[in-house]
Amino acid sequence: MKNKLLLYRLTGNYKPDDMEKRYASIWFPCxxxxxxxxxxxxxxxxxxxxxxxxxxxxxxxxxxxxxxxxxxxxxxxxxxxxxxxxxxxxxxxxENSEHELLKALGEWCIRFSPVVAIDLPDGLIIETAGCTHLWGGEELYLQDIVQKFSRMGYQVRVAIAGTIGTAWGMARFSPSIFIVPPHQEKTALLPLPPAALRLETPVLETLSKLGMHRMDTFINMPGSALRRRFGNHFLQRLHQALGLAPEFIEPLQPTTPYFIHLPCLEPVRTAKAIEIALHQLLEEICQRLKKEEMGIRACVFTTHRIDGKQQQLKIGTGRPSVNLQHLMKLFEHKLPTIEPALGIEVFTMEVTRVMPLAPTQDALWHTAVTQDDAKLAELLDRIADRVGPQNIRRYLPDEHYWPERSVRLAVSANDSSPAQWPAGLRPLHLLAKPVLIEVMVLVPDYPPKSFQYQGQLHKVIKADGPERIEQEWWFQQGHYRDYYCIEDETGARYWIFRLGHYDDVHQPQWFIHGFFA
The missing domain is CATH 3.40.1170.60 (MutS, DNA mismatch repair protein, domain I)
Incomplete structure (x- = not known):
């Protein structure tokens, strides 16, 4: 099969049940x-x-x-x-080049299924149940596998069946059939040679001498006769291919790049011992990350008790960090929640998210700017660890004229913006959407003498403005805004604007957009 997948179904169109076991065999001939x-x-x-x-x-x-x-x-x-x-x-x-290569290819294949196993010396086995519908069916699923490996430079033959043995044999020996419908394994195996059963060379030589060059010459023979003539392993392989005997695979588990564990000689029960274990794990992982110029953004500390129960403590940071003291403080208030019960026998630390450390440079003069930035980030980490990161927000200026579009939420502590904050006065609280208000204006193009907001009448004592902000024509066409900073009789200050201008045809609308105090 050269960069092209030929598919043929033994019966008509079908839709396999996602709960049925389905296996794909991937064979690399070269x-x-x-x-x-x-x-x-x-x-x-x-x-x-x-x-x-x-x-x-x-x-x-x-x-x-x-x-x-x-x-x-x-x-x-x-x-x-x-x-x-x-x-x-x-x-x-x-030595071991096949195993290492198949392991790397198998971990790459986890995008197709979470259950992938190595099939030495030149193949992989994938459990496809519940996965193929994401590609639109088994045919498109196999086509995607073949195309992706072809682009990588690997020749492959693939097949899907209800058993591992049938999928293995179809991928290597079938000239045109690559999808075996459920419960049709026996029909698919009939024209294949005995080698499709993964048999030893002496058994294959014996079958050849007896003229049994296809499975249909012996597949219907009594099991007792086959066992006496060819042995138990022959019958086991045949039954596995037909689904009459179980066969299990050992799935690949993708290696966690930053994962360490600390076993205990004796079960740990004291808070001090738990703190020492946490400090030791953090110190070891931080030393490794420093060498790789990486920092922790999120990590999980797990305790494994004698009774089999696990307890986890999770922390996150706003910017990558390898500051041992800072990370310990983030765990500090969570440690009392750990219940050792009969004792903890293993501690583990997994860094689930890392990022490159920001480059630092020694200044010619003493400066505290970089230190202050780091201290601020660590302070925010401690606050976020207690109140939740979703309750802390940082805003940056954005390159838009309309005030409601001129700010955006920062995605991280290192996020920055090339835009500058507006030079004019801006309210402390800006409404996401301006609210329409009723005003009384004595002279056109002047600030109002009074306005009504939420059913309450406010008398304007002082006013400053206008500040004209034009509409952004690339978003939509419309009137300009004239903004005023006004103060009512109670001393409260508001940011209001007039949309458009007075003329014989139009009467402009007034909106409140923010509050200064």
């Missing part, structure tokens, strides 16, 4: 060879093998697609390969 080409693009049109010493002879462990097309196969002695193809290049095989 796993190590494809990676070699990814590492060195000049080898794309070169015939080569990757060889390892076996019993004193160099044996091909991986073969490039070009060499495979010319008769070179894995397992051949390199000297024989050179006889067939004199210009063949030979590269040294690295």
């Amino acid at each position: 796993l190590l060879a494809n990676r070699k080409v990814r590492q060195d693009a000049a080898l794309a049109h070169t015939d080569f093998v990757i060889a390892a010493p076996v019993h004193g002879k160099m044996v091909a462990k991986a073969v490039s697609p070009g060499a495979k097309a010319k008769g070179i196969r894995t397992g051949m002695v390199v000297a024989d390969c050179k006889t067939v193809l004199p210009g063949l290049e030979v590269f040294k095989w690295e």
